[in-house]
Amino acid sequence: MNGFRVIQAGFAPTLQDFGRPAFQNRGVPVSGALDPVSLRIGNALVGNDGGMAAIEFRLVGPTLEVTVESVRVALTGTRAELIVEASERVTLPSYQSVTLRRGQRLSVAPVSDSGVAYLCVEGGFDLPAVFDSLSTYGRSRIGGFHGRALKDGDELPLRLSEAEERGELRLERPAYLEETGPVRVVLGPQRDYFSEASTAAFFETEYKISREADRMGMRLEGPALEHARGYNITSDGIVTGAVQVPGNGMPIILLADHQTTGGYPKIGTVISADIPRLGRMKPGDRLSFREIDVEGAEGARREQEKAIQKLLASLTPAAAWLDEAALYRENLISGVVQDSDAL
Amino acid sequence: MSEPVFLPAGDTALVVQFGEAVDAAVNRRVRHLAAKLRESGAKGIVDIVPTIRSLMVHYDPLETGSAALRAAISELLHHEHDEEDAYRLWTIPVCYEGRCAPDLENVAREMKLDTGEVVRRHAAEPLEVFMMGFLPGFPYLGLLPEEFDIPRLFEPRVKVPARSISVAVRQTTVYTVECPGGWHLIGQTPVEFFEPERSEPILVAAGDRIRFEPVPLREYESIRKAVEADDYKPASEEIVP
Numbered sequence: 138m139n140g141f142r143v144i145q146a147g148f149a150p151t152l153q154d155f156g157r158p159a160f161q162n163r164g165v166p167v168s169g170a171l172d173p174v175s176l177r178i179g180n181a182l183v184g185n186d187g188g189m190a191a192i193e194f195r196l197v198g199p200t201l202e203v204t205v206e207s208v209r210v211a212l213t214g215t216r217a218e219l220i221v222e223a224s225e226r227v228t229l230p231s232y233q234s235v236t237l238r239r240g241q242r243l244s245v246a247p248v249s250d251s252g253v254a255y256l257c258v259e260g261g262f263d264l265p266a267v268f269d270s271l272s273t274y275g276r277s278r279i280g281g282f283h284g285r286a287l288k289d290g291d292e293l294p295l296r297l298s299e300a301e302e303r304g305e306l307r308l309e310r311p312a313y314l315e316e317t318g319p320v321r322v323v324l325g326p327q328r329d330y331f332s333e334a335s336t337a338a339f340f341e342t343e344y345k346i347s348r349e350a351d352r353m354g355m356r357l358e359g360p361a362l363e364h365a366r367g368y369n370i371t372s373d374g375i376v377t378g379a380v381q382v383p384g385n386g387m388p389i390i391l392l393a394d395h396q397t398t399g400g401y402p403k404i405g406t407v408i409s410a411d412i413p414r415l416g417r418m419k420p421g422d423r424l425s426f427r428e429i430d431v432e433g434a435e436g437a438r439r440e441q442e443k444a445i446q447k448l449l450a451s452l453t454p455a456a457a458w459l460d461e462a463a464l465y466r467e468n469l470i471s472g473v474v475q476d477s478d479a480l
Numbered sequence: 481m482s483e484p485v486f487l488p489a490g491d492t493a494l495v496v497q498f499g500e501a502v503d504a505a506v507n508r509r510v511r512h513l514a515a516k517l518r519e520s521g522a523k524g525i526v527d528i529v530p531t532i533r534s535l536m537v538h539y540d541p542l543e544t545g546s547a548a549l550r551a552a553i554s555e556l557l558h559h560e561h562d563e564e565d566a567y568r569l570w571t572i573p574v575c576y577e578g579r580c581a582p583d584l585e586n587v588a589r590e591m592k593l594d595t596g597e598v599v600r601r602h603a604a605e606p607l608e609v610f611m612m613g614f615l616p617g618f619p620y621l622g623l624l625p626e627e628f629d630i631p632r633l634f635e636p637r638v639k640v641p642a643r644s645i646s647v648a649v650r651q652t653t654v655y656t657v658e659c660p661g662g663w664h665l666i667g668q669t670p671v672e673f674f675e676p677e678r679s680e681p682i683l684v685a686a687g688d689r690i691r692f693e694p695v696p697l698r699e700y701e702s703i704r705k706a707v708e709a710d711d712y713k714p715a716s717e718e719i720v721p
Contacts, residue, residue, distance in 0.1 A: 158538060161527045162514075163682045164612040164619075164656075267676060277616045277657055279676050326487035326495045371502055372613060372620070374529045374536025376493035398531055398613030406490030409541060434491035435541045442542055 140208070140262070140295030141201040143287050144242060150194035151273035151352075152262060152281035153393075155187075160268045161397040167377060168272035168280065169393050171253045171352060171416030174313060174445060175214035179257030181449050182211035182234045182306050190264075190271035191257040192287070195419075198245030198254065199287060209236045209300040210243065214254035214417065216314070217246040221458075233307035233455045234259075236300045251314070252350075252419035260297035274394060307455035308448065316414045319427035322380065322405040323434050327370060330402035331382070335363040339404055340426050344388070348420045352394040355415070357424075361386025364402065372400040378407035378415075390415065408434035410441040484509075484557065486550050487534075491541045492526075494549055497534040502650065504623050506533050507610045508564075511687045513556060515565060522552045530686045531611045532620065564721040568688045569606055571715040572654075572669050574645050575700035576602075580668035587647065587664045591627045599694055601625055602645075602666065606689040607652065615656055617674030617682040621690060622651040636662035643669050645692070667692075670704035671714050683714070 153176070156169020170176040170193060177187035192199065198217075212219045212231040219229045222242040229235050231254075237243060248254045264271055264282060273281025282291060328336060344357035368384040375381075379391045381401040390407060391399075392415070407415060408429060418424065429437070487495040496513065499506040507530075514530040517537065524544025529536040539549060576584060576599040588595045607621040624647065632648045637660060640646070644655040646663035655661055656674035669692075673683045684690065695703070706712035 158526045160616075161536075161538065162529045162612060163617060163685065164614060165616040165682075268681075276659070277674070277676070279616070284676070323488050323490045326489050326497075371500060371531075371533050372611070373497075373531045373534045374489070374493065374495065374538075376489045376536065376538060378490050378492075396614055397529060398611060403489075406488070406493075408490055409492045431488050431491055431546045435545050438491055438541045 138294070138298045139204040139292050140258075141293040142204050143199055143289055143291040143293060144202050145200040145244075146287045146289050146291070147197040147199045148195050149286035150192050150199050151275070151286050152190045152264070153193040153272045154190040154270055156272045156393060157268040157270040161374075164397050165268055165277075166274055166394050166397055168270070168274045168352075170255070171393055172214055172255070172413040174413040175253070175255050175417070176257070177445065178232070178308060178311070178448060179211045179213035179255045181452060182213070182232070182308065183209045183257050183259040184234075184301070184303075185257065185259060185261060189257070189261040190281075191255045193253060193255055194245075194248075195253055196248055198248065198256065200242060200244040201293070202242045203237045203239050204292070205239065205295055205297070206299040207236055207238045208295060208297070209234050209259035209305075211235070211257050212245060212254065213257065213311070215245075215248045215251045216311075217248045217250065217254065220244045220246060227458070229458060230307075232311050234305040235458055236305065251417045252422075253416050258295060259300055260295060263294040263296045276394070305455040305457050306452045308452055311448075313444070313448065314417070319425045320411045320415060321408045321429040321434065321437065322426045323408060323429060323431055324405045325403070326373070327402035328404060330364055330366045330368075330370070331404050332363050332365040335365075336404065338362060339388070340428055343423050343425045346418055346420050346422045346424065350420050352392060354392055354395060355390045355418070357388045357390070359387075362388065362404065366402075368401060370400055370402050372398045375399045375403075376406060378409065378412055379403045380405045380407065392416065408437055410434070410437040486553075488546065489536065491546070492539060494537045494539065494546055495534050496537065496553055499533045502532050502610075502622065504608060507608070509560070510535050512560070512565060513553070514686070516556045516559075517553065520552065520556060522549065525549075529611075529613075531613065565687065566718060566720045568684075568716050569719050570684060570688060570690045571693050572671055572690050573695040573700065573703055573714070574603070574667040574669045574692045575697050576667040576694055577697050580697065580700065581666050583664040584666045587630065587666055590630050593627065598666065601627070602647065602652065603692040603694050606691040609684055609686050609688045609690065610651070611686050612682075612684075615659060615674070617656040617684070618653065619673065619684050619688075619690070620651055620653055624650045624652060626650065628652075630664070632662040633664065636660055640665065641668065643672065645669060668700070670700050670707050670712075672707060689719075
């Protein structure tokens with residue numbers, strides 16, 4: 138039994154779930170999905186628990202060949218289409234589960250609308266958890282597929298050799314992809330390391346996400362912030378979303394693969410409700426910040442959770458795509474294309 | 481001693497800060513609170529990360545909130561006491577010679593001591609693990625004697641060999657994997673502090689103490705072979721003060 142053969146890896150895809158938040162006291166980074174909301178929706182579409190590991194990728198997705206009997210997948214995080222090469226080439230919309238059969242190949246059109254996308258698989262991957270998680274943390278070579286990004290020729294094992302017999306699901310309107318407005322930030326823990334003027338400037342500036350953005354952090358470009366008390370602190374804890382400002386005054390937002398502790402002052406922390414959206418941003422995108430207090434941030438997170446629950450409850454049946462049913466093929470495909478237009 | 485302060489770190493973490501500088505007594509208070517908070521079973525806590533002078537409490541905002549945690553922690557602070565906690569004492573062999581110690585001579589020059597004396601003082605006393613951070617299994621130990629108060633390298637190395645023992649700013653660390661680093665390399669241990677395939681991948685925890693034991697290159701190499709054959713465990717004992 139196997140699962141997928143990686144024909145072309147694309148741009149360093151990794152396996153990610155909700156990460157390993159409980160081992161930071163031993164220096165182990167959390168890792169996990171940059172956009173946990175898209176991961177949850179993708180898993181719901183294929184019938185998994187929300188936090189099951191999926192393939193996370195940026196820009197160019199992998200091309201995979203199915204080496205088990207059948208497999209159910211769903212693409213989320215992007216409006217780019219899933220491309221299936223069977224007896225002919227067919228494109229299918231994202232936010233819909235699709236069942237593929239042995240020998241068929243799937244790939245994804247270039248992802249230009251989002252910084253990160255997910256390919257979720259029914260049943261997940263047959264790989265060992267490290268510190269309770271399948272998330273890949275490349276720097277220490279743990280988790281995922283041998284602790285690294287996927288490469289051409291990898292044989293990726295799945296837990297199921299056959300997709301379960303049931304209908305496909307779709308999410309009609311993934312409206313959360315359109316979230317806009319300033320990213321909300323709680324000031325601290327080292328707000329006192331910055332002058333009043335530079336704290337004000339932080340909230341008035343529009344920043345651009347630099348090309349140096351990866352799973353560890355997102356460097357921002359804009360006017361430099363001024364430190365009031367130097368830029369070295371005795372190393373303390375780091376949380377996902379922390380905005381640290383090194384000596385050059387350019388903020389860096391720390392993301393899933395951030396180190397557990399660090400010695401640069403942190404002007405503020407992006408709230409957890411805005412982390413998934415940040416994960417979907419990409420180099421060149423612009424963003425600004427708005428201040429919020431801790432209670433407001435906790436409330437925003439509860440509101441977001443309600444909205445996600447509502448989304449997960451709104452999945453609807455979708456038309457199956459049956460490659461071998463030549464007789465129905467045209468009708469079904471044209472049906473799918475219409476659905477795609479309605480997105 | 482001054483009262484700790486609470487600092488917000490977004491809606492998923494809270495910092496309890498006991499001081500700003502590196503201080504062994506402050507660090508003990510940090511670790512003591514970490515242990516108390518773990519025991520308390522306070523709801524919604526995801527992880528408790530002691531650092532040198534503060535504690536980061538990671539929490540799930542859907543299960544608890546900053547205000548509830550502050551209250552729970554304040555309660556624990558009322559019952560602070562100065563008893564020493566039990567700890568594990570490790571004996572870790574280190575080779576301070578030749579290729580294992582590329583910066584030892586520079587460090588000795590900076591400290592105005594000969595290399596033998598630097599080694600003797602580095603290995604003289606058991607050191608406390610103040611915190612774990614930077615990379616999996618990576619310990620920050622201290623405090624070394626004052627003469628070890630030397631700055632980091634001006635230009636960090638791109639590649640520090642795995643298992644290097646390094647010093648700077650009165651602290652010492654063990655690089656668990658090959659990675660970039662800016663501290664001075666004065667030795668190398670044959671022991672793996674992080675081994676993902678091991679049943680306990682991470683060797684030490686905050687609060688443990690380590691005594692470095694100088695070994696000649698030949699002994700380093702024989703221990704290294706034993707480690708690679710999975711036939712060596714560093715000595716450790718539980719100390720109850």
